[in-house]
Amino acid sequence: MLNIIFGECPEAIYNTSVYFDNRYQDEWFDDDFAKKIIRSIDKSLVLGPHAIESPVLGVIPPERLAGGTKTLLLMRNEPDTIFNASTCGDNCARFILELAKDKTLTINLNHIMKFNRKKFNAHIVNTNIDVFTNWDYIQAAVNLL
Numbered sequence: 001m002l003n004i005i006f007g008e009c010p011e012a013i014y015n016t017s018v019y020f021d022n023r024y025q026d027e028w029f030d031d032d033f034a035k036k037i038i039r040s041i042d043k044s045l046v047l048g049p050h051a052i053e054s055p056v057l058g059v060i061p062p063e064r065l066a067g068g069t070k071t072l073l074l075m076r077n078e079p080d081t082i083f084n085a086s087t088c089g090d091n092c093a094r095f096i097l098e099l100a101k102d103k104t105l106t107i108n109l110n111h112i113m114k115f116n117r118k119k120f121n122a123h124i125v126n127t128n129i130d131v132f133t134n135w136d137y138i139q140a141a142v143n144l145l
Helices: 016-023 026-030 031-039 067-077 090-102 134-144
Strands: 002-008 047-048 050-054 059-060 103-108 119-124 130-133
Touching: 002 026, 002 090, 016 067, 026 031, 026 067, 031 067, 031 090, 059 134, 067 090, 119 134, 130 134
Parallel strands: 002 103, 002 119
Antiparallel strands: 047 050, 050 059, 119 130
């Protein structure tokens, strides 16, 4: 289940890039889902836990990954922590929904993320409302932002 908190959320991690740089574990990069995220968002290939081949930057360390990729990897590996998903582009939305299929995931948003699905389930924590369609989600978000 995806829980969304719109606006200020004191318990959320806002600087996900710095947090990631100081928290990630080598084994996070052995995960097929992590490799899929890196391939899709960064257009890069995981060679090992400290080497990612980018078509633009060459071989890079994980610290050079995109902010959205870092945030998704944090959500995957620390699902009980609330992360500011506004650090993610809309290209991360499908992965957020995929992560929320198997577990409860709570995110913080300060913008209306484009999930681009007509139907999906989410709970808006601010108003204690469940949304089941993209239209419901947008209406709930507009009223809160």
